[in-house]
Amino acid sequence: MYIAITRQHLGDKYHGSASDFVKYLEKENEGKALEEQELFFNQTENDIDAQRVVAEIDANTSKLSKKDPKFYSIMVSPSQSELNHIGNDPEKLKEYSREIMKTYAASFYRDKEVTVKDVLYFAKLERERTYSEKDKKVKENQAYASKILELQHQVRAIKEGREQGDMAKLKEKIQVLETEAPHKQNGKRIVPGMTKEGHQSHIHIIVSRKDITNAHSLSPGSKFRTSETTLNGEKVKQGFDRDKFYRAAEKSFDRQFGYRRNFVETYHARNLLDKDPKQFFATLLGLPSNEKQAAKQLLFKAGVKVPSIPTNQAQLAYKTLMQLKKGIGKALESGSIGI
Known part of the structure; x- marks a missing residue:
């Protein structure tokens, strides 16, 4: 499960309104009949149109300056394994999103409990x-x-009479390169903009910086997990615990759908790989044989180019350790392992 929280981008093309982001989220609805379009939802409602989303997010910005983000986006991207487990069911994904938002609210550190x-x-x-x-x-x-x-530029130049050459040979070279390219999908070289095959369902959430009353700030961008500050002579709690949110969101999926998560799929493993790679591989080595084999298969499917998982602590030499960390790190960044 890959979950990311991103603040509103403020720049020349973004003037505080949620309209640009909402327009981006409407891209899959372009050219579709109304009954075929995917509409927005929240904790209690379905089939919410884009105009309402923009209007309510834009109106909920009391006391925020021009430099303050007015909203945050949360991307919830299950792995192919997780999507296969729930049958790529859109209703289950929506149900899970609503559970995630309960966890999101509970991750704020405030004097009064924050709920969804x-x-x-x-x-x-x-x-x-x-x-x-x-x-x-x-x-x-x-x-x-x-x-x-x-080569295509050369072919075009020959066609337009700007250069001389053998177009047939150039086209043959192009075909050889297309064949030799390492990554293809349905026989075609993978390029930017190509639609990925397999289950790719994911959720985008746009959440206001202010609470539902437009009176209190709820910023997940706080650099504090838990902190206290003095406001008008009184101590006030502030902060947002991202680790708590990510861990709870992962556990929520497993509990809701009975998913048995392998060690290399966990948020804990991702943190361990980053902060203590030797302990990551030591933990991997200590897994039961069937789980270790499953982990190896997950890494292989994610395209991690390593000769093998070390079979004992003696093999955890620095060079091997860094090679494995680099390979797994790239897989994690692309979401291939689903963490």
Whole structure:
């Protein structure tokens, strides 16, 4: 399960309104009849139109300056394994999103308990994902893409009479490069903008910076988990515990749908790999044989280029350790393992 919280981007194209972000989330509805479109939902309602989302988020910004983000976005992206487990069921994903938002509210540190009823949010299901320039497969195809583009420019120049050359040979070279590119989908070289195959359902959530009453700030961007500050002579609690939120969201999925999560799929493993890679692999080695084998298969499917998982502590040499960490780290960044 990959979950990310991002603040509203404020710049020349973003002037405080949620309209640009909501427009982006409407991309899969373009060209579809109304009955085929995926609408927004919140904790208690379905079929909410985009205009209402923009209006309510934009109106809920009391006492925020132009430099303050007016909303945050939360992306909830289950792995293919998790999606397969729930049959890629959109209703189960919506049900899970509502549970996540209960956890989100509970992760704020305040004098008065924050519940999901205090949070103004709207969520939307998307069914497709496209490859971007950041994807590992696109990056590894890039050298071939550059050569192909160069040859295509030569072919165009010959066609337009600006250069002389053998177009047939150039086209043959292009075809060879297309064949040799390491990553393909349905026989075609993977490029930015190509729709990813398999289950790709995920949820985007837009959540107001202010609470439902437009009186109190609920910022998940706080640098504090728990803190106290003095306001008007009184001590006030503040903070948001992201670790608590991510861990609880993961456990919520497992509990709701009876999902048996392997060690390498856990948020704990991701943290351990980053902060103490030797302990990560020591834990991996200590797993029961069947779980260790399952972990190895998950890593293989994620495209981690390592010879094997070390079989004992003696094999955890520094070079091997860093090689494994780099490979697994890239898989985690792309969400391939689903953490």
